[in-house]
Amino acid sequence: MTKKTVPVKIQGREYRIRSDGAEDLVKEAAKLVDETMGELRNRASAVDSLDVAVLAALNLANRLIVSSDTQERQSGFLEEESAQLKALIELVEESLLDRKQVAN
Numbered sequence: 001m002t003k004k005t006v007p008v009k010i011q012g013r014e015y016r017i018r019s020d021g022a023e024d025l026v027k028e029a030a031k032l033v034d035e036t037m038g039e040l041r042n043r044a045s046a047v048d049s050l051d052v053a054v055l056a057a058l059n060l061a062n063r064l065i066v067s068s069d070t071q072e073r074q075s076g077f078l079e080e081e082s083a084q085l086k087a088l089i090e091l092v093e094e095s096l097l098d099r100k101q102v103a104n
Contacts, residue, residue, distance in 0.1 A: 010034045
């Protein structure tokens with residue numbers, strides 16, 4: 001896939017991001033970074049752009065980790081529910097076979 005240059009603006013500065021991904025995803029990521037940096041700049045006493053960028057990176061990494069953990073737990077829950085459902089189906093099928101054999 002060919003890399004495209006996508007212009008984005010973060011904290012008033014324009015960046016040209018080279019990506020082989022979808023342009024709208026690059027813009028969405030830049031918007032998220034810009035919003036996170038803006039929130040942190042307003043809440044924290046950090047005025048240095050590098051400090052704000054590092055805090056934003058840590059904040060976004062934390063969100064990613066929490067999201068991944070949540071997805072893993074949900075995935076494990078679904079696997080467990082699926083196994084229980086499969087066992088229940090097998091019990092019902094056995095019961096139906098037993099009834100059918102008794103009826104004959």
